[in-house]
Amino acid sequence: MIPRVRDTVNSEDLIAYLLHETTEEERLAFSEKWISDADLHEQLRMMEAELLDAYVREDVGPERRRRIEMYLLNSERQQEKLALARALHDELPRVRRAIPWAPVAAAASILVLAGGTLWLVRENGSLRREVLEARVDLQRQRPAGSTLAVTLPADAIRGAVRETSIAIPSGAEVVRLELELEPGDQSQSATVEVSLAGRVIWSQNPIEEQARGGTLVATVWIPAGFLTPGRYEVKLSSDGSALAYYHFSINPPGGR
């Protein structure tokens, strides 16, 4: 809620401000904040540059693209910034992250290899054992053809939840969540936390990022058995700051 304290400003807030994704009251309050905060102003400028870079790389979704055109490219000055971004892009093409597409059979081994940084956050000791067993099972079984892939869009507007409904088919052993990243959300040290009813049930760090048809996605692998019916929230964060939120619900078996 606005007014927020300085420490809670994250890239999502910056993008929301620059692309007019907030209410007018929030916008005014944010202006009050950054007009006398040199650091915050600097962060806004950096985010603006990231957005323009993403725009010329065509790494933004259609709605963000429209908003960039509507709000960030109205003056000659802004057009010049875009021209620089375009020139930098043309002259210094960024090397695409060469992350090989993980085949379905690798799902389990990814989970196991990353075991040191993959953990299930539940206070209950028996559930901890459960996750260990799940890892072992996944390692043992090497599921082939049993991964369900689901792409989740980030919530575009703070507070507006876009929930994806998921029906896990019988036989699916791993659910691969592909979290669409907005420009600026990319991070080498990102963490994903999946919560059910306010409790974190799965956490992963580091996060794989992959290009999917012009969009960058962060990939999270979760044993299907952990996803009981209910409404889930996924938080993508970096260095303690939330970058994006995603929502999905798991349908009861046989339900739609």
Added chain:
Amino acid sequence: MTDASSDAPAPKRWELSREALDRLLEGLGPNREAASLNYEALRARLIDLFAWEGEPEPEHLADETLNRLARRLLDGEAIRDLNHYALGIARLVTLEAARARQKHTSALREIQVLGSKTPGEPLGLHAMNRCLDALPRENRELIQRYYSGDRAKLAKSLGISVNALRNRALRIRERLLDCMRRGRDDSPSSGHRE
């Protein structure tokens, strides 16, 4: 100059006097040097503010805001926080600019004209290469690596955080932009017209 002799509700343009500027600078810092830096910083923030509001002439509106701020100070108004006061003025200026645009019914046409510009046309690749060459080698290499490789690795190799790296890249980027603008403005054949 516009002819505001008829109904003219629009505020008359008040010219910034030496005295008013001095008053503004006095309010911005304990000495001339600090005040000048603060003036530039405030102006840059106001330009961004208007640009991010989607205003087509952010520099003009920023200067108008500073002029009005100076005038209030000259009139003896006690202002505790110049930044916030400037923001208040800027909001008024934004509203006035919006009203003025509405009055001129060509607003839609203006948008179309702006929209029809080829993005990236005013400043080009050639200008950027020239400005890249003019950068100190360290900066040139940094920006090249920043845009061509893994930023996390680059940050690590420099012993700084990714955020600090982004900050450095932004500074270099702004230097590039200044250089490209100067090159265009200095060029006799590069007239730009709305």
